[in-house]
Amino acid sequence: MQIVIKIGGSVLEHLHSAFFQECLQLKEKGLTPVIVHGGGPVISQWMDQLGFQPQFVDGLRVTDEQTLTIVEMVLAGSVNKHLVTKFRQAGAKAIGMTGIDLGLIQVEPLNHSLGFVGRVTHVNKEVIQLILDQGWIPVIASLGVDHEGQHYNVNADDVASAIADALKAKKLISVSNVDGIQINDQPLKQATADEIEAYIRTGEITGGMIPKVRSGLRSLTGSVQEVVIVNGQQPGCLTDDSHGTRLIKGEVKSHVFISHL
Numbered sequence: 561m562q563i564v565i566k567i568g569g570s571v572l573e574h575l576h577s578a579f580f581q582e583c584l585q586l587k588e589k590g591l592t593p594v595i596v597h598g599g600g601p602v603i604s605q606w607m608d609q610l611g612f613q614p615q616f617v618d619g620l621r622v623t624d625e626q627t628l629t630i631v632e633m634v635l636a637g638s639v640n641k642h643l644v645t646k647f648r649q650a651g652a653k654a655i656g657m658t659g660i661d662l663g664l665i666q667v668e669p670l671n672h673s674l675g676f677v678g679r680v681t682h683v684n685k686e687v688i689q690l691i692l693d694q695g696w697i698p699v700i701a702s703l704g705v706d707h708e709g710q711h712y713n714v715n716a717d718d719v720a721s722a723i724a725d726a727l728k729a730k731k732l733i734s735v736s737n738v739d740g741i742q743i744n745d746q747p748l749k750q751a752t753a754d755e756i757e758a759y760i761r762t763g764e765i766t767g768g769m770i771p772k773v774r775s776g777l778r779s780l781t782g783s784v785q786e787v788v789i790v791n792g793q794q795p796g797c798l799t800d801d802s803h804g805t806r807l808i809k810g811e812v813k814s815h816v817f818i819s820h821l
């Protein structure tokens with residue numbers, strides 16, 4: 561059984577010291593990790609340094625040609641290789657790639673007003689399967705390619721959920737810098753689609769949390785059984801089921817906070 565672990569740019573530099581070992585320990589539970597990563601804050605830092613102003617709509621970066629070049633340099637060049645090294649230092653046979661390599665992530669434009677931002681239309685899951693068959697761990701940067709060879713910037717949570725869906729993964733864990741969804745400064749233990757849409761409407765879920773929760777819910781409508789948002793700064797975030805916010809399909813008591821359980 562596969563488990564897709566998405567590592568957010570928000571937490572890249574702050575992952576707890578045993579994080580990469582914990583990823584490998586999942587194999588002992590019969591879960592084979594597939595890693596997807598973003599790097600939003602690093603992209604924004606480089607844009608600032610190069611004199612460009614990052615712009616977002618509902619947590620998605622408006623991506624013109626120059627922005628796309630920076631996104632590719634940061635995700636494929638810098639962040640991907642940083643993570644591959646971390647996994648290798650933990651003893652994993654990690655291989656870095658992007659959604660462009662071997663046409664792994666096929667996309668079409670999400671919305672022309674966002675520029676080169678892709679919506680995933682197809683995942684060439686055979687590519688991932690070949691890597692897993694070697695006993696290697698794929699570390700995938702969130703870029704995609706269309707049928708004409710044009711490259712696109714894709715939100716990393718969208719890539720993770722599309723891969724989880726294509727692989728029929730058991731679980732998707734989105735690793736971020738917060739203890740899951742916070743409402744009134746309290747972490748939610750679980751949240752349904754209806755509750756999440758209401759929190760987005762009232763402005764209690766904003767920014768990068770919007771694509772994260774929406775893509776997570778989307779993969780639950782497929783064959784993924786479990787979607788959890790956890791804080792990568794906390795030891796046990798991958799191995800201990802009590803961490804973070806679990807997204808669920810069905811109805812639950814609303815406003816179930818961790819501290820109230």
Ligand SMILES: Nc1ncnc2c1ncn2[C@@H]1O[C@H](COP(=O)(O)OP(=O)(O)O)[C@@H](O)[C@H]1O
Nearest residue numbers: 568569570736737738741742764765766768769
């Ligand atoms: N209700 C919420 N609960 C938790 N975080 C939220 C919420 N609304 C917005 N956020 C923001 O979403 C961020 C996580 O999304 P993002 O910055 O894209 O992270 P990542 O790089 O890990 O994908 C949090 O750091 C927080 O600032």
Ligand SMILES: CC(=O)N[C@@H](CCC(=O)OP(=O)(O)O)C(=O)O
Nearest residue numbers: 568569598599600620621715716
């Ligand atoms: C279209 C879009 O917004 N793409 C993201 C890709 C990186 C990403 O998703 O990074 P996080 O995981 O850190 O959020 C971006 O440009 O920031």
